[in-house]
Amino acid sequence: MKGGLRQSMAWLHTWSGLLLGWLLVAIFITGTSAYFRDEISFWMAPELHQSVASEATPELAWATLGATAPDARAWDIILPHDRSPVAELRWQPDTPEAAEGGGRRRGERVEMDAGSGEILEPRASRGGDFLYRFHFELYGVPRIWARWLVCVATMMMLVAIVSGVITHKKIFKDFFTFRPGKGQRSWLDAHNATAVLALPFHFMITYSGLLIFMVMLMPWGMNAAYEEGWRGFFNDVFPRQEATATGGAPAAMVGAIRPLVNRAEATFGQPAQRISVSWPNRDNARIEISTGKEAAITDRRRGGNPTLVFDGRGDLLETKPGLYDDGASARIYNLMVNLHLARFADPATRWLFFLFGVVGSAMAVTGMLLWVSKRTQQLRGREPGFNLRLVNGLNMAAITGLMTAMAGYFIANRLLPADLAGRESWEIRVFFLTWLATLLHALVRPHRRGWIEQLAALALLWLAVPLVNLATTDSHLFSAIAWRHGALASFDLVCLLIAAGAGYALWRLAVHRPARKPARAARAARALPEGETAS
Amino acid sequence: MSRLSYKRLAGAPRLGVALRAVVAVFGGYALAAAATAALALWLPMARSDAVLTGTLLSFLIYTGAVLWAFSTRSVARAWVGILVPAALCAALAWLGGA
Numbered sequence: 170m171k172g173g174l175r176q177s178m179a180w181l182h183t184w185s186g187l188l189l190g191w192l193l194v195a196i197f198i199t200g201t202s203a204y205f206r207d208e209i210s211f212w213m214a215p216e217l218h219q220s221v222a223s224e225a226t227p228e229l230a231w232a233t234l235g236a237t238a239p240d241a242r243a244w245d246i247i248l249p250h251d252r253s254p255v256a257e258l259r260w261q262p263d264t265p266e267a268a269e270g271g272g273r274r275r276g277e278r279v280e281m282d283a284g285s286g287e288i289l290e291p292r293a294s295r296g297g298d299f300l301y302r303f304h305f306e307l308y309g310v311p312r313i314w315a316r317w318l319v320c321v322a323t324m325m326m327l328v329a330i331v332s333g334v335i336t337h338k339k340i341f342k343d344f345f346t347f348r349p350g351k352g353q354r355s356w357l358d359a360h361n362a363t364a365v366l367a368l369p370f371h372f373m374i375t376y377s378g379l380l381i382f383m384v385m386l387m388p389w390g391m392n393a394a395y396e397e398g399w400r401g402f403f404n405d406v407f408p409r410q411e412a413t414a415t416g417g418a419p420a421a422m423v424g425a426i427r428p429l430v431n432r433a434e435a436t437f438g439q440p441a442q443r444i445s446v447s448w449p450n451r452d453n454a455r456i457e458i459s460t461g462k463e464a465a466i467t468d469r470r471r472g473g474n475p476t477l478v479f480d481g482r483g484d485l486l487e488t489k490p491g492l493y494d495d496g497a498s499a500r501i502y503n504l505m506v507n508l509h510l511a512r513f514a515d516p517a518t519r520w521l522f523f524l525f526g527v528v529g530s531a532m533a534v535t536g537m538l539l540w541v542s543k544r545t546q547q548l549r550g551r552e553p554g555f556n557l558r559l560v561n562g563l564n565m566a567a568i569t570g571l572m573t574a575m576a577g578y579f580i581a582n583r584l585l586p587a588d589l590a591g592r593e594s595w596e597i598r599v600f601f602l603t604w605l606a607t608l609l610h611a612l613v614r615p616h617r618r619g620w621i622e623q624l625a626a627l628a629l630l631w632l633a634v635p636l637v638n639l640a641t642t643d644s645h646l647f648s649a650i651a652w653r654h655g656a657l658a659s660f661d662l663v664c665l666l667i668a669a670g671a672g673y674a675l676w677r678l679a680v681h682r683p684a685r686k687p688a689r690a691a692r693a694a695r696a697l698p699e700g701e702t703a704s
Numbered sequence: 705m706s707r708l709s710y711k712r713l714a715g716a717p718r719l720g721v722a723l724r725a726v727v728a729v730f731g732g733y734a735l736a737a738a739a740t741a742a743l744a745l746w747l748p749m750a751r752s753d754a755v756l757t758g759t760l761l762s763f764l765i766y767t768g769a770v771l772w773a774f775s776t777r778s779v780a781r782a783w784v785g786i787l788v789p790a791a792l793c794a795a796l797a798w799l800g801g802a
Binding site for chain 2 (some may be wrong): 177178180181324327328331332335376379380383386387389390391392393394395402405406496497498499501502
């Protein structure tokens, strides 16, 4: 194209960025929240907050499943761990439909108080899973279309990253440049800083996001090399044991599970995480007890945990140390997927990933604001046209609107009655109705006043989340701190931080007057979501 | 269509961008898909390793193709530079699969 490589890359960066920028902002923000998916789900189920793990938890879970589902196809007990203090019990009823799914269907699931063994009945909520799923398959759109759309945006992001780096010949010098209070220049500097600061993260999260969907996106290598396509490939790389198809004759199982749990913990020197039983109370029952592992980040995500396999009477059948000899390419794949999902992360690392996610969101957001800012500046004081107002309005809905809707979702979780029919759908409806309201508002008021109003709503609603929590539950910020419950306390503190951040932006936009007021810039910046030049 | 009018069309900014976008999106994907299949069949390593290596590279190949489509001097170059390697990879994959 005309004007050399850098110009054509800049052009490509600008337009690929704008086209899918709104979607990317939403993916980044909800995806960032997904690093704390378990913690968000836990916060949204106050009925679980009293549960505390105890020595007796496995036994209680064992007895509960024995009484509730003695003739199931399979049981799964997920013992309490540092991200969740409840025991999760799952089972698959022995029905023809379950047999059809090869025993891989979800089945039934309840949560059990880890101390008392009582079955808990948390309010119906999709919790953090809704935000997590939204970040790769949106909502209410056929799953396959949504995933393709998200992947196209991800691919464009990869193109935007690489073309952005090429555009940027003074990448390190620019990184140390920040010119606050200068409208477009400030947005450009902030966009550069957030992009360069976390460049490896941005590349990793984008590339690994594509790899997670490689079977859907790029099956051609698998199809070329294997008769059975991707299934053949996965059986080759990640072989899995198929569950026995039919249950045997009824037979009693061990009455106490604790000795087997102790044996697994002693063998591997790690706490037990999961007890899985296929064909419980039959003569071909298999009891598998898996522990945690000191995982290398290049290890496969699933099935690699050290496991002891027993028969129904408690005799040891097999010891699986959980070591795999993956090839170089599989290790790279594992590394990328592990980094994306961050399931391995301890709390400090998890916060670091969350911060990178925030920086990534900020990069997407500042890129969108820069697009509007630059074109507003070029107007030199003339009224912005329809397109510019539309982009500015959509920016508002995508940025402040989405954040406001998230606060609405959390508030709905506390205020909707627990026995409301279809309660979890109502939480999600509140989310989308709030978002729709901000979109309509943004389209009607696509200018500085509009930004001020949306920031005010954003700050108020996020401030309201911990307050409503205080009014409606016993596990509010003060008791969470008293119980030293880090996840619950952090949730409310992050709400306050977001409210404070929005409040600061509001103050800059609405009240703050800079010392110097270059007249030209002041005239030009009427539609800017940034107060210091729009005086 | 005569050579001259083709040139004039491809030189028009909007049409040029559209032609580049088409070859970037669809040609780039075709190149990545064909290259992945060829690598999966021809890389001298274990079959699963070759498949995964090819797939890992596919998204980088796609990215490279998109950048190429928008950075060449002429639209014709953009098309040739993507479709010829794609055809070569497809031929390799076809040979390897036979």
